[in-house]
Amino acid sequence: xxxxxxxxxxxxxxxxxxxxxxxxxxxxxxxxxxxxxxxxxxxxxxxxxxxxxxxxxxxxxxxxxxxxxxxxxxxxxxxxxxxxxxxxxxxxxxxxxxxxxxxxxxxxxxxxxxxxxxxxxxxxxxxxxxxxxxxxxxxxxxxxxxxxxxxxxxxxxxxxxxxxxxxxxxxxxxxxxxxxxxxxxxxxxxxxxxxxxxxxxxxxxxxxxxxxxxxxxxxxxxxxxxxxxxxxxxxxxxxxxxxxxxxxxxxxxxxxxxxxxxxxxxxxxxxxxxxxxxxxxxxxxxxxxxxxxxxxxxxxxxxxxxxxxxxxxxxxxxxxxxxxxxxxxxxxxxxxxxxxxxxxxxxxxxxxxxxxxxxxxxxxxxxxxxxxxxxxxxxxxxxxxxxxxxxxxxxxxxxxxxxxxxxxxxxxxxxxxxxxxxxxxxxxxxxxxxxxxxxxxxxxxxxxxxxxxxxxxxxxxxxxxxxxxxx
Amino acid sequence: xxxxxxxxxxxxxxxxxxxxxxxxxxxxxxxxxxxxxxxxxxxxxxxxxxxxxxxxxxxxxxxxxxxxxxxxxxxxxxxxxxxxxxxxxxxxxxxxxxxxxxxxxxxxxxxxxxxxxxxxxxxxxxxxxxxxxxxxxxxxxxxxxxxxxxxxxxxxxxxxxxxxxxxxxxxxxxxxxxxxxxxxxxxxxxxxxxxxxxxxxxxxxxxxxxxxxxxxxxxxxxxxxxxxxxxxxxxxxxxxxxxxxxxxxxxxxxxxxxxxxxxxxxxxxxxxxxxxxxxxxxxxxxxxxxxxxxxxxxxxxxxxxxxxxxxxxxxxxxxxxxxxxxxxxxxxxxxxxxxxxxx
Numbered sequence: 001x002x003x004x005x006x007x008x009x010x011x012x013x014x015x016x017x018x019x020x021x022x023x024x025x026x027x028x029x030x031x032x033x034x035x036x037x038x039x040x041x042x043x044x045x046x047x048x049x050x051x052x053x054x055x056x057x058x059x060x061x062x063x064x065x066x067x068x069x070x071x072x073x074x075x076x077x078x079x080x081x082x083x084x085x086x087x088x089x090x091x092x093x094x095x096x097x098x099x100x101x102x103x104x105x106x107x108x109x110x111x112x113x114x115x116x117x118x119x120x121x122x123x124x125x126x127x128x129x130x131x132x133x134x135x136x137x138x139x140x141x142x143x144x145x146x147x148x149x150x151x152x153x154x155x156x157x158x159x160x161x162x163x164x165x166x167x168x169x170x171x172x173x174x175x176x177x178x179x180x181x182x183x184x185x186x187x188x189x190x191x192x193x194x195x196x197x198x199x200x201x202x203x204x205x206x207x208x209x210x211x212x213x214x215x216x217x218x219x220x221x222x223x224x225x226x227x228x229x230x231x232x233x234x235x236x237x238x239x240x241x242x243x244x245x246x247x248x249x250x251x252x253x254x255x256x257x258x259x260x261x262x263x264x265x266x267x268x269x270x271x272x273x274x275x276x277x278x279x280x281x282x283x284x285x286x287x288x289x290x291x292x293x294x295x296x297x298x299x300x301x302x303x304x305x306x307x308x309x310x311x312x313x314x315x316x317x318x319x320x321x322x323x324x325x326x327x328x329x330x331x332x333x334x335x336x337x338x339x340x341x342x343x344x345x346x347x348x349x350x351x352x353x354x355x356x357x358x359x360x361x362x363x364x365x366x367x368x369x370x371x372x373x374x375x376x377x378x379x380x381x382x383x384x385x386x387x388x389x390x391x392x393x394x395x396x397x398x399x400x401x402x403x404x405x406x407x408x409x410x411x412x413x414x415x416x417x418x419x420x421x422x423x424x425x426x427x428x429x430x431x432x433x434x435x436x437x438x439x440x441x442x443x444x445x446x447x448x449x450x451x452x453x454x455x456x457x458x459x460x461x462x463x464x465x466x467x468x469x470x471x
Numbered sequence: 472x473x474x475x476x477x478x479x480x481x482x483x484x485x486x487x488x489x490x491x492x493x494x495x496x497x498x499x500x501x502x503x504x505x506x507x508x509x510x511x512x513x514x515x516x517x518x519x520x521x522x523x524x525x526x527x528x529x530x531x532x533x534x535x536x537x538x539x540x541x542x543x544x545x546x547x548x549x550x551x552x553x554x555x556x557x558x559x560x561x562x563x564x565x566x567x568x569x570x571x572x573x574x575x576x577x578x579x580x581x582x583x584x585x586x587x588x589x590x591x592x593x594x595x596x597x598x599x600x601x602x603x604x605x606x607x608x609x610x611x612x613x614x615x616x617x618x619x620x621x622x623x624x625x626x627x628x629x630x631x632x633x634x635x636x637x638x639x640x641x642x643x644x645x646x647x648x649x650x651x652x653x654x655x656x657x658x659x660x661x662x663x664x665x666x667x668x669x670x671x672x673x674x675x676x677x678x679x680x681x682x683x684x685x686x687x688x689x690x691x692x693x694x695x696x697x698x699x700x701x702x703x704x705x706x707x708x709x710x711x712x713x714x715x716x717x718x719x720x721x722x723x724x725x726x727x728x729x730x731x732x733x734x735x736x737x738x739x740x741x742x743x744x745x746x747x748x749x750x751x752x753x754x755x756x757x758x759x760x761x762x763x764x765x766x767x768x769x770x771x772x773x774x775x776x777x778x779x780x781x782x783x784x785x786x787x788x789x790x791x792x793x794x795x796x797x798x799x800x801x802x803x804x805x806x807x808x809x810x811x812x813x814x
Contacts, residue, residue, distance in 0.1 A: 323687070
């Protein structure tokens with residue numbers, strides 16, 4: 001049987017990040033194919049390439065055996081592909097009917113109302129009829145519930161009579177009942193001759209509904225095959241890699257001291273690096289920011305000042321790109337350079353120059369705008385600024401995202417030396433390897449609950465903990 | 472050369488505007504050289520033209536422009552300076568009527584502060600709407616301009632109307648409430664206040680922590696909070712309040728320094744022209760002074776052009792519009808280049 005969709009050797013690079021590296025993917029008719037992987041593994045990018053939204057740097061796309069070059073989503077739609085994106089794409093102020101007409105590219109198109117008969121033998125119409133249940137064509141999209149919005153998204157994807165559906169994390173916002181119903185519907189759609197790609201990081205979902213699974217890790221396909229003989233453990237191992245586990249890590253020699261952080265189950269001592277492992281969206285973000293003091297703390301939280309925070313997004317949170325390096329230093333150390341309401345610009349400029357040298361930040365001078373620096377040098381500047389205040393607590397979010405190897409190694413070295421100098425360091429990264437490499441101790445955050453990780457936990461057990469919690 | 476560069480765009484803009492005006496006049500059959508000469512004489516031709524026409528018009532433009540520079544720097548788009556100016560004039564007139572017997576300086580300060588306060592109150596509503604409900608101040612401040620117009624109209628037909636009840640205007644304000652003028656001219660003390668304020672804001676912008684927070688919030692409220700723990704809403708609220716207060720003060724100066732009475736349409740659009748003044752100055756306080764003088768000269772010259780050459784004064788708005796467009800184009804081009812480089 002000819003595959004309906006075949007991606008061969010797809011490569012895609014964003015700046016210094018290799019998002020996809022020779023990824024292969026084959027979708028057979030009648031199947032649900034789960035695409036698994038951690039955040040940033042390249043799942044969405046791969047499907048965006050299949051849908052013509054992103055141009056691959058290399059590789060070929062074949063649809064029903066025919067090699068195609070997709071100039072845009074329009075080409076993909078014309079060949080029977082439909083995509084449901086991670087975020088809602090319906091126009092809030094437009095009605096359900098108008099949104100569907102928009103998707104079909106034609107006003108008064110029949111997709112604007114439910115199919116006449118739900119008992120039709122036509123696959124598309126049966127799926128549509130079920131999706132329409134409880135939807136009113138005249139209701140505005142913004143007035144729909146989350147489940148209704150998600151069904152509208154799928155109807156939009158089907159508006160061009162798609163037989164291949166690509167769904168990017170479609171159950172993320174749904175309740176358990178809603179997602180069960182949605183998955184059932186996809187099952188029927190596939191059974192009647194359609195084909196479905198389900199991007200997810202929920203193992204249970206893949207195991208329950210998919211026929212085959214492809215696992216991506218750092219842009220490469222690490223495993224692909226039938227789901228039947230797989231268990232949550234084997235899939236977790238594939239997703240998270242089979243590198244060093246906790247028990248094999250080289251011992252970080254740290255003399256730990258007093259507790260400097262005590263926030264909802266996370267305790268950090270001076271001199272240690274605690275790694276936070278979590279699948280993105282499990283409350284780790286809120287936890288880190290609470291410790292950093294960026295979001296309000298609870299009364300019982302204990303965090304010893306000064307706290308340094310390395311935000312995950314350098315250019316929207318860590319720096320002001322249009323400000324000079326000196327101004328960015330002052331931004332993070334406003335109190336230090338302010339005397340009775342006036343800023344000591346000369347002192348700040350001298351300090352900036354000094355830090356550029358001490359932290360090996362490659363910049364033509366302290367007065368150039370921060371946006372002219374490379375990502376690695378921006379991150380080094382942020383670290384230099386934060387550590388310059390001799391913090392007792394350092395909180396770092398994805399500290400090396402998008403950095404090349406050398407810059408990442410420099411950032412790691414700085415975090416280690418901060419701990420060696422007596423700071424309590426908390427590191428979260430979407431890259432589990434980074435957490436394992438840096439941390440002397442790990443905690444897992446799952447659905448907002450902090451779970452301690454015993455010393456002798458294997459990597460596999462850790463993965464299970466991250467994906468499924470303690471229960 | 473490095474210091475001249477910022478001047479390049481404004482000069483080019485003015486030249487482009489004048490060139491277009493000349494073309495337009497020639498096409499429509501006016502005596503273009505005569506008209507331009509009249510424009511010049513109306514603005515700079517004599518001490519009277521410069522001191523009593525150009526400078527008097529520049530005062531409100533600079534004052535409002537300084538406030539708008541503060542607001543815009545913090546990312547607050549106050550489009551309602553015209554309304555804040557108007558209620559400032561109303562408040563100042565009311566106060567002026569109460570201070571007849573007070574000693575001079577006290578009366579003058581009371582009148583000015585009342586105008587200032589009225590402007591702050593007028594923008595307090597948009598500030599509250601923005602912080603509480605996220606209503607964009609662009610819309611709320613703009614809409615309040617119309618309300619302010621209604622308020623002044625009500626006042627000059629009602630509570631503040633002259634005792635004889637003939638014209639829709641107030642009685643002249645008492646001498647104690649009037650700003651001192653330079654003998655032999657109409658130039659009032661407001662100019663000095665404005666120039667000092669410009670210097671103060673310049674120093675605050677570049678040297679003070681307050682000015683730094685203002686710029687940081689204007690560039691990125693998010694980074695200001697995450698990296699600098701700067702309370703962006705508070706900084707924005709204060710910046711908007713300052714812009715409202717200075718526009719109100721400008722309204723007070725107009726009554727106590729120029730017209731000595733309140734009537735409708737007191738402002739020939741100062742609140743809107745000042746937006747252009749602030750933008751062309753690239754929100755630099757000293758630049759606002761220069762741009763305010765330039766636009767004041769254009770306004771003054773327009774009157775001269777109408778008197779001498781019979782060219783409708785509105786023709787000068789074309790020049791102003793061209794200057795604004797050229798200046799904005801150059802700014803957006805710089806932004807685009809920056810986006811390219813940063814992308």
